[in-house]
Amino acid sequence: MILRRHGPWALAAPSALFFLVFFVAPATHLFLTGFWRMRSYALSHEFNLENYAEVFEGYWDSLLFTFAMAFLIACCTTLVAFVFAYGTRFVFPRWSAALLGLILLTLFGGYLTKVYAWKTILGSTGVINSALAMLGLTDQPIDMFLYNPVAVVIALTHYLLPLAILPLYGSLRAIDDETLEAASDLGAGRWRGFRDVVLPQCRTGLIVSFTLTFLFTAGDYVTARLVGGPVTSMMGVFIQNQFGSRFNPPLGAAMSFTVIIFSALVIIVVAFTLNRTLRVR
Amino acid sequence: MKRVEKAIFGILIGAILIFVISPFAILLLFSFSAGENLSFPIPGWTLDWFRKLYAQREFWSAFQNSLIVTACVGVISTILGTMAAVGLVRIRRRAGVIFRSTLTLPLMLPPLVLGISFLTYFVTLGVPLDLSTVVVSHVVFTQPIVILIVYAGLENFDESVVHSARDLGASSLQAFFHITLPIIGPTVVGAALISMALSVDDFIITFFTIGGGNTLPTFMWGMLRKGMNPSINVVALTLMAITIGVSIASMRLIRYRG
Numbered sequence: 001m002i003l004r005r006h007g008p009w010a011l012a013a014p015s016a017l018f019f020l021v022f023f024v025a026p027a028t029h030l031f032l033t034g035f036w037r038m039r040s041y042a043l044s045h046e047f048n049l050e051n052y053a054e055v056f057e058g059y060w061d062s063l064l065f066t067f068a069m070a071f072l073i074a075c076c077t078t079l080v081a082f083v084f085a086y087g088t089r090f091v092f093p094r095w096s097a098a099l100l101g102l103i104l105l106t107l108f109g110g111y112l113t114k115v116y117a118w119k120t121i122l123g124s125t126g127v128i129n130s131a132l133a134m135l136g137l138t139d140q141p142i143d144m145f146l147y148n149p150v151a152v153v154i155a156l157t158h159y160l161l162p163l164a165i166l167p168l169y170g171s172l173r174a175i176d177d178e179t180l181e182a183a184s185d186l187g188a189g190r191w192r193g194f195r196d197v198v199l200p201q202c203r204t205g206l207i208v209s210f211t212l213t214f215l216f217t218a219g220d221y222v223t224a225r226l227v228g229g230p231v232t233s234m235m236g237v238f239i240q241n242q243f244g245s246r247f248n249p250p251l252g253a254a255m256s257f258t259v260i261i262f263s264a265l266v267i268i269v270v271a272f273t274l275n276r277t278l279r280v281r
Numbered sequence: 282m283k284r285v286e287k288a289i290f291g292i293l294i295g296a297i298l299i300f301v302i303s304p305f306a307i308l309l310l311f312s313f314s315a316g317e318n319l320s321f322p323i324p325g326w327t328l329d330w331f332r333k334l335y336a337q338r339e340f341w342s343a344f345q346n347s348l349i350v351t352a353c354v355g356v357i358s359t360i361l362g363t364m365a366a367v368g369l370v371r372i373r374r375r376a377g378v379i380f381r382s383t384l385t386l387p388l389m390l391p392p393l394v395l396g397i398s399f400l401t402y403f404v405t406l407g408v409p410l411d412l413s414t415v416v417v418s419h420v421v422f423t424q425p426i427v428i429l430i431v432y433a434g435l436e437n438f439d440e441s442v443v444h445s446a447r448d449l450g451a452s453s454l455q456a457f458f459h460i461t462l463p464i465i466g467p468t469v470v471g472a473a474l475i476s477m478a479l480s481v482d483d484f485i486i487t488f489f490t491i492g493g494g495n496t497l498p499t500f501m502w503g504m505l506r507k508g509m510n511p512s513i514n515v516v517a518l519t520l521m522a523i524t525i526g527v528s529i530a531s532m533r534l535i536r537y538r539g
Contacts, residue, residue, distance in 0.1 A: 008368040012369055014365075018361055025402065099294070105525055110517060111485075116513060121304060125318050158300065161300075162301070236391075259391075260391075
């Protein structure tokens, strides 16, 4: 009887325990680390706010840059993903299975692989430059393709696109064709139907896609390292340094939580704005 | 009007597909190019890069580590996640949804932050970093995915067949293994394969939790740091073959139709 009543909770217990021990505990520990300091290469548990002060004083420009990049990449990716999902759902519905299958495959195509591929494409002796030279269009390699923020935007948009397409397609698929037909029977043009039926109903998809891409970009360091060059000072690179060459975990922890908290704020504002502007009229 | 729309979206979707696929095509192309540089014109074709890479002992040890990690992650996250999903669908709807969203929180943190939180946690506890810490940290982000997929599968599942079995005298375990599991089995296997594909591909978290050795992505990172070399294409291709093979199998099993 007890097992019957508490059975469902008992089944979820191992998973919850794992979650507590290996997610909540490490995350809490990292949060606390942000308020400690290093003394002669050892963690010393003295409470202080200096790490956060240093983040805002020494790194405010990189913080702004990181959020600008994350915002730009999240907007680009969500927009391109929306175009793809919309076309797949409403313009070429017969091809939807094939198109989505293809996109889903590239989702698993490998993170490092994709970033590396862009490095070979954009490099000064890379695919684009050598192709341009071969066609006689340029006589000198163009260096400006690689090691700049634009390369990071291209590589991350490419990586995140499948991730952004899936939730958007999911919410577009949920729209009834009959609702759209009803709107058009009542005299709504294609644009009215799009604005008053399609957009309001895919708010959730837009918000989820934006959130996923924004969070990933805000915490990325691999892409910035490989194709961004030294001018691309993303917070992720500084965070990773605190656990590598710089070895200052408290500062790294403070940086991490600053990024997370500000990301959450940006996402809340964006979600609120989308909910307001795209609501059903 | 319709025709104009078709033309515009045809061009846009075509362009997006080219953007998405061309990097992979280029990787594939240059894995067989005889040139040292990854550039046009291609001087000739060769299998040397495959031979060179597959002759390295470090590659095979990374390959083996990747297989070990992904197999363990697949088993552990599938068992934990399926049990949780089976439990959660039976809890009152509201509580179940809240519980489920809580358990999927790890997907909301950037991998970098997850990685460093595991690193500082394990170091503080004095746990030596090796493949087992990699497995544990992978399960943290793959278990939520199994929960989400299996939960979604169970929502469409008709509970009444289980009740019939129970009325006919089956124990709850018997009912689970003879009725529930055969029906949701493909979904469970599909979820397991997706978690394995994500585990094989993970670089960031593995980088922080592996200590010594290598898996395929960290091995590839090591090669990248030494400079460009066509053998990197072959590592990338090998990794891609594994993840794409696994994910095709999983999509067939969970019958993903978009």
